[in-house]
Amino acid sequence: MGPGTRLVESFDLGEACRLFVHGGDLTHLAVDAIVNAANERMLGGGGVDGAIHRAAGPELLEACRSVPEVRPEVRCPTGEARLTPGFDLPARFVIHTVGPVYGSAAESAPLLGSAYAACLELANAEGLASVGFPAISCGVHGYPPREAAPLALEVCQAHAGALREIHFVLFDETIRQIWLDAAHRLSSTRSGAGVNSARETP
Secondary structure, three states: OOOOEEEEEEEEOOOOOEEEEEEEOHHHOOOOEEEEEOOOOOOOOOHHHHHHHHHHOHHHHHHHHOOOOOEOOEOOOOOOEEEEEOOOOOOOEEEEEOOOOOOOHHHHHHHHHHHHHHHHHHHHHOOOOEEEEOOOOOOOOOOOHHHHHHHHHHHHHHHOOOOOEEEEEEOOHHHHHHHHHHHHHHHHOOOOOOEEEEOOOO
């Protein structure tokens, strides 16, 4: 999975799809696509967005510029997703999505759920087998991780489609533990669901 990933636990999401929760750096994940928590302009930014652009190289910015605007300064509205090549990343593609700035659960949850679902639907439409996510909106957008984690995992379970692997790579250890707790709770609701731990080899 790459030198930037640490201890990982895996869970059954469905009959054919596995969920993996990692610590480490999403930009090192060797999957079909990683998800960028972008802004609506898709021209780079801070946090995960900036890290992905730096790792992918300048061609990613040019590919983002080529995505048509749906209205002035907006290439990807909140809750939607767009696809570009991954360029210098180990991942073949980048799926760009825009999560909501947190206001309230009632206001923000539908938009966050839509962002995750849009990424998964796009991955399935492209025939991809594996995708890696960050914790969308849990940084500067202020989404509480304890609210975001179960929502994200439930949407992944509902929209996995033909995907074989869904990864969450969480640099912050506190957030990783929150995702693990949510994954264990989700796993416990599945009859015969399995859970395994394995250490990635650098």
